Amino acid sequence: MLELKHFFDIEDDVVPWLLKCRLTPSDENDLSTRPSRKELQIVHVEMNGHVLYTWKGTKGTTCIAAFDPHNKQNKLLYVFDKEVPLISCSVNMERTLLAVSFLQFTRSGVPFETFRPVSRCLTLLLEIHPVNNTKVLKAVDSHVRVQFVYPTSDAKLFPENHLLVISEDGCIEHILVRVIIEEGYRVTIQNPDRLHKDIVAEDILWAQWDTQGQRLFYIVEKENNALLTCIQFYPDRNYEKLLSFPLGFSLTVTKLRLINFGYISFQQEESSLELLNLQVFTNPTGTMSVCYSHPMQNKQEFTYSVILLHYGWRKTFIVSLEESDHYLISEPTFINIGYYVAVYMPGYFLHLINIQHPNLVCHSLFLSGKDAKVSPWNLQRPILSLTDSLLDCQFGKIYKAHLDLKLFLSFMHENKLDCHQLAAMHCAVFYLQNNSETEAQIIHWMCGLPVSGSIDLIQEFICGTLYRKAISETHLVDKLLPYSSLINWNGIQTLKGFWAELNRNVEFVKNLECFHYPWHNNSSRLIKAQLYSEMKVDERAKQHFRNILENAKTILPKVDTCSSEQKAVSFFQEEDRHQMVLIGLMVEKLKEHLMKYLHYIGKKKIDLIVNNYTVTLLECIWQIIDKIWNKYSLNTHILCLSNREKINSAEFVVFHMMTRVLEAAEGLFLPLPPGYHTVHITIGARCLPLHTLLHYIDIGVLHPTERFVTKLLEELDNSATNERFKFSIATRIPETIGQKICHLWDHPVSSSCIARNHVKTLLSELRTYEKSTDFSLKAQTPFESEFLPLTCLTRVLTEVEDQALSHLEESENVDAKFVEEVALKQTLTFLGLQNK
Numbered sequence: 001m002l003e004l005k006h007f008f009d010i011e012d013d014v015v016p017w018l019l020k021c022r023l024t025p026s027d028e029n030d031l032s033t034r035p036s037r038k039e040l041q042i043v044h045v046e047m048n049g050h051v052l053y054t055w056k057g058t059k060g061t062t063c064i065a066a067f068d069p070h071n072k073q074n075k076l077l078y079v080f081d082k083e084v085p086l087i088s089c090s091v092n093m094e095r096t097l098l099a100v101s102f103l104q105f106t107r108s109g110v111p112f113e114t115f116r117p118v119s120r121c122l123t124l125l126l127e128i129h130p131v132n133n134t135k136v137l138k139a140v141d142s143h144v145r146v147q148f149v150y151p152t153s154d155a156k157l158f159p160e161n162h163l164l165v166i167s168e169d170g171c172i173e174h175i176l177v178r179v180i181i182e183e184g185y186r187v188t189i190q191n192p193d194r195l196h197k198d199i200v201a202e203d204i205l206w207a208q209w210d211t212q213g214q215r216l217f218y219i220v221e222k223e224n225n226a227l228l229t230c231i232q233f234y235p236d237r238n239y240e241k242l243l244s245f246p247l248g249f250s251l252t253v254t255k256l257r258l259i260n261f262g263y264i265s266f267q268q269e270e271s272s273l274e275l276l277n278l279q280v281f282t283n284p285t286g287t288m289s290v291c292y293s294h295p296m297q298n299k300q301e302f303t304y305s306v307i308l309l310h311y312g313w314r315k316t317f318i319v320s321l322e323e324s325d326h327y328l329i330s331e332p333t334f335i336n337i338g339y340y341v342a343v344y345m346p347g348y349f350l351h352l353i354n355i356q357h358p359n360l361v362c363h364s365l366f367l368s369g370k371d372a373k374v375s376p377w378n379l380q381r382p383i384l385s386l387t388d389s390l391l392d393c394q395f396g397k398i399y400k401a402h403l404d405l406k407l408f409l410s411f412m413h414e415n416k417l418d419c420h421q422l423a424a425m426h427c428a429v430f431y432l433q434n435n436s437e438t439e440a441q442i443i444h445w446m447c448g449l450p451v452s453g454s455i456d457l458i459q460e461f462i463c464g465t466l467y468r469k470a471i472s473e474t475h476l477v478d479k480l481l482p483y484s485s486l487i488n489w490n491g492i493q494t495l496k497g498f499w500a501e502l503n504r505n506v507e508f509v510k511n512l513e514c515f516h517y518p519w520h521n522n523s524s525r526l527i528k529a530q531l532y533s534e535m536k537v538d539e540r541a542k543q544h545f546r547n548i549l550e551n552a553k554t555i556l557p558k559v560d561t562c563s564s565e566q567k568a569v570s571f572f573q574e575e576d577r578h579q580m581v582l583i584g585l586m587v588e589k590l591k592e593h594l595m596k597y598l599h600y601i602g603k604k605k606i607d608l609i610v611n612n613y614t615v616t617l618l619e620c621i622w623q624i625i626d627k628i629w630n631k632y633s634l635n636t637h638i639l640c641l642s643n644r645e646k647i648n649s650a651e652f653v654v655f656h657m658m659t660r661v662l663e664a665a666e667g668l669f670l671p672l673p674p675g676y677h678t679v680h681i682t683i684g685a686r687c688l689p690l691h692t693l694l695h696y697i698d699i700g701v702l703h704p705t706e707r708f709v710t711k712l713l714e715e716l717d718n719s720a721t722n723e724r725f726k727f728s729i730a731t732r733i734p735e736t737i738g739q740k741i742c743h744l745w746d747h748p749v750s751s752s753c754i755a756r757n758h759v760k761t762l763l764s765e766l767r768t769y770e771k772s773t774d775f776s777l778k779a780q781t782p783f784e785s786e787f788l789p790l791t792c793l794t795r796v797l798t799e800v801e802d803q804a805l806s807h808l809e810e811s812e813n814v815d816a817k818f819v820e821e822v823a824l825k826q827t828l829t830f831l832g833l834q835n836k
Contacts, residue, residue: 001350001367001411002335002342002374003404007389008051010040010396013067017074018055042396043089044262045386047150047211051398052077054086064089064098078128087121088145088262092161096129096179096187099137099146099163123165125177129187135195137175142168145261147209149233162233164200164216166207170256172200172218174239200231200239205251206276208259211387217280224250228280228290247307248314251276252295263384263393279385281336281355285475286310289341289355291334304332304343306353313358321348322368333385337401339430340364346377352427357483362419363426371411375404403431405438412445418454425457426484429464443627447657458664459485462620469616470609477609480597485668548584555583556674558615559622568629570636571622571673574707582671587614618673621661625676628657639682642715647686655683659701677703682711690725697732704733 039056043064046052051067062080067073077091078098089100101123119139123146127133138144149162161177176196179187189195200216201207205226207218216231216239230243257275277293290307305316335342343351350372352365377383383399384391390399409432412424425446432438446457463482471478559572590610598606629635632650658680665672681702684693696702712729716722 001352001365001371001404001407002337002344003402003407004374004376004390004399005402006397006399007049007069008067008398010042010053013069013072014040014053014065014074014396040396042263042391042393042398043086045211045260045389045391045398046091046148047093047214049389049398050091052089052091053396054089056083062086064100066091066095078126078131087143088147090146090148090163090262091128092148093150094129094187096127097148097161097177097189098126098128099148099165100124100126101138101144101146125163125189125192127188129185132186132188133192135189135192137165138167140167144168145258147261149214151236160236162239164209166258166261168256170204171202172204172207172216174198174200201229204256205253206257206259206278207261208280209261210280210282211260213282215282219247219251219276219278221251222246226251230280243309245309247290247292249292249294249305260386263391277331279334281334281341281387283336283338285356285471285478287355289336291341291343293331293334296331302332302345302348306341306343308355308358311355311358315358317343317351319345319349319351321345333383333390335385335390335401336388337403340427342401344372344374344377346374348372350374352423354423354426356478360484360486362422363484365420365423365427367411371407373404373407374401403427405432408432409438409441409445412442418452421449421452421457422455422460425460426464429461430468439623440627440630443624444631447624447628447660451660456485456664456667458624458661459668461624462617462664462668462670465620466613466616470613473612474609476598476601477594480594481613548588549580551584551587552580555587555611555614555618558611559618559673567622567626568635569622569625569679571625571675571679574675574678574705576674576677576705578703579671579674579676582669583614583618586669586671587611590614614671617670621665621670621676622673624661625658625679628654638686639679639711640715641682641685641711642717644686651683652687655680655687658683662701675707678705678707681705681708685712690728694728694732697729704729704737706737709733709737 040053041055042051042053044052046066049069051069052064053067054062054064057063057079060083062082062084063076064078064086065074065076068075075095077095078100085103087101087103089098091098101121104118104120104122120141121138121144122136123138123140123144125135125137137146145166147164147166149164159179161179163175163177165173165175167173174197178190180190182188201218201220204218204220207216209216214233216233217228218231219226219228221227226247226249228243228245228247229241231239232242233239253276255275257277259279279291281287281289281291288309290305290309292305292307294303294305296302300321302319302321303316304319305314307314332343332345335344337352339354339356340352341355343349343353348368350365350367352367354360354363357363382393384393386398388400390401391397392399408424408427412421412428415421415424425442428442432442442461446461449457463485467478467481467483470481556572587610590613591606594606594609595603632654634650634654638647638651658676662672662676662680681697681704684696684702685708688696693702697704709729712726716726
């Protein structure tokens with residue numbers, strides 16, 4: 001399921017450089033031949049992926065160099081004139097100082113100075129710009145690790161360097177090293193005999209260096225409980241302790257374990273049973289995960305715990321191990337892959353734990369058998385998990401873990417469990433949506449699944465896509481926008497920095513105040529109903545309605561319609577007032593929601609976030625429909641009603657897929673792209689029998705739009721079948737649409753509509769005229785009806801028309817006589833006298 005892609009390989013990135021360059025002017029031939037592959041070793045990985053490595057020269061020297069993965073350049077840092085078994089080394093960011101620790105004996109175990117007692121381990125601070133003085137920091141019998149503190153990438157360079165020295169006896173020291181520049185380029189240590197030192201921690205049982213965050217984690221035992229402490233280091237001021245909490249279990253380890261303080265080959269032989277297998281992973285979004293492997297009691301089951309401090313979440317998992325031909329190692333590997341932490345036991349299982357939103361277990365994946373595969377992972381050699389990468393010590397490669405696209409898509413298609421489908425959907429949305437082909441495969445997969453009563457994968461796809469896009473633009477909204485359609489979401493104020501983000505995440509768990517969807521609540525439904533009622537009389541719409549429409553009008557121009565010619569289906573080609581209301585209402589409610597929690601970032605920033613979110617929603621739905629149409633090779637040429645008998649099975653499938661997308665959007669109270677209902681009902685009119693089509697209209701699945709009804713009246717002739725079809729649709733269209741298109745159809749129904757509108761307009765606009773008019777029935781003409789109410793109405797309309805009012809100019813074909821004829825026809829029909 002996971003794939004390891006290397007971004008550093010000694011064979012490719014170092015060996016060619018060694019063969020080309022003369023690295024030591026004093027000994028030009030020392031590196032002129034290719035060193036033995038076994039002699040090249042990765043010693044340490046610094047911040048931003050800078051790799052320190054060492055090798056043995058042909059004349060017994062020991063060389064240390066650095067590789068920058070960003071510009072693919074190597075640089076020699078220092079050469080010892082004799083063979084030195086390195087334990088640890090670290091270089092400062094400016095590459096002017098090098099700290100090293102090494103053993104003072106040869107591989108045969110004979111000390112270098114046989115006739116004089118020496119300390120087993122020597123720790124040095126070297127000036128390397130240029131190579132100059134050497135300062136002895138420690139000379140002890142236990143192993144020592146060293147680590148320079150790096151400033152952040154955007155910080156200015158400071159004349160101070162902070163160095164951590166960790167002894168095997170459990171003591172961590174902090175050394176402040178000030179440097180000065182002599183002769184314009186020579187960097188030397190200021191007062192090397194009086195370096196400031198202080199003790200950071202003592203009696204530690206475990207420690208880890210967070211390379212990217214420049215944080216130190218360590219564990220001490222206090223009152224039979226393991227206490228995890230975190231210290232944040234800064235380049236321009238003193239460090240501070242920011243976190244300390246009990247892990248909830250006691251320790252039985254006997255040896256100190258150090259994570260991310262360098263790695264060398266001779267330590268591979270140490271027994272891991274005596275070490276604490278625990279790792280801490282942090283991300284810039286404010287997540288902190290603690291992964292701990294419990295000591296294995298038997299070979300039948302395995303236990304590990306995951307603590308998410310940012311979420312107040314802790315789970316202990318017990319896995320029953322099935323019989324396997326693979327060698328059972330004593331501990332798993334924990335891998336940090338962004339929004340997931342992977343727990344991997346080679347040959348047995350792979351557990352992907354969603355650490356951003358862990359409250360839904362179905363958002364995590366537990367895989368076994370052939371699905372639990374990490375390629376290329378060799379069970380016979382150790383692979384070390386770093387902060388955000390993996391190190392193959394034997395072959396000198398550093399990997400980044402990614403989802404294997406081919407295996408993951410295969411897993412998505414083969415699994416039938418709802419929990420696996422849901423977890424796979426969210427993994428896919430966050431990690432695999434890098435190209436249109438992959439996105440199309442995901443859409444085809446989810447649309448091809450049968451409808452489930454427990455989850456709607458289309459809703460999950462829309463929510464996940466919107467969430468991913470929103471947090472990629474600003475992480476401030478990661479707790480304020482929905483990640484899934486299954487749960488409630490809430491949020492609080494946002495601060496700056498990792499620790500503020502961690503605090504925000506913790507507070508988020510405490511304060512459950514927000515809506516499931518900020519725009520989805522009872523008040524929104526009432527507003528929607530009110531706005532729909534106001535649409536019947538646009539000229540009298542209230543200011544609120546105008547504001548809603550203005551919100552929508554600011555969104556639609558931002559949608560990428562430039563590529564509409566490349567899409568199989570075209571939306572945004574008409575004005576859909578109902579969708580405009582939904583778009584505007586969503587914008588309004590989402591702005592109110594974000595302003596409540598992010599008011600400090602300003603109205604303009606919130607407007608930008610909301611506008612982008614809404615535009616992404618409309619484009620996402622458009623993209624789903626476009627991929628479906630492309631799959632079945634459909635285009636807009638099928639949107640013709642005159643040849644309804646010429647349809648194919650693909651149209652039926654597309655119609656049902658569009659129905660599912662419609663239901664998913666309406667279930668989340670989301671707007672659709674204007675034109676969606678027109679395309680949907682047009683395909684339905686082609687595919688469905690009339691009674692089924694009318695049923696779908698009656699229950700609200702299909703919505704007759706003005707453009708659809710216009711096409712219906714213009715494209716269909718007046719045959720008996722088409723007349724029945726048009727009449728059935730016309731009796732179900734909204735009144736506002738009927739008033740606009742009734743003049744297109746020469747039918748008694750449309751004539752009645754025109755007459756009613758004419759009378760309504762006259763009587764509503766000219767009420768005062770009626771009071772001042774005196775009608776006399778004595779002057780009745782022989783052409784007038786003997787039905788007195790009708791005669792009275794006809795005279796009123798005739799006299800009003802004689803005033804030649806300008807507002808009636810648009811009703812050229814409507815007069816009192818026409819109204820009278822329509823009224824008589826309707827009366828005869830109502831009384832059953834039309835055939836007499």
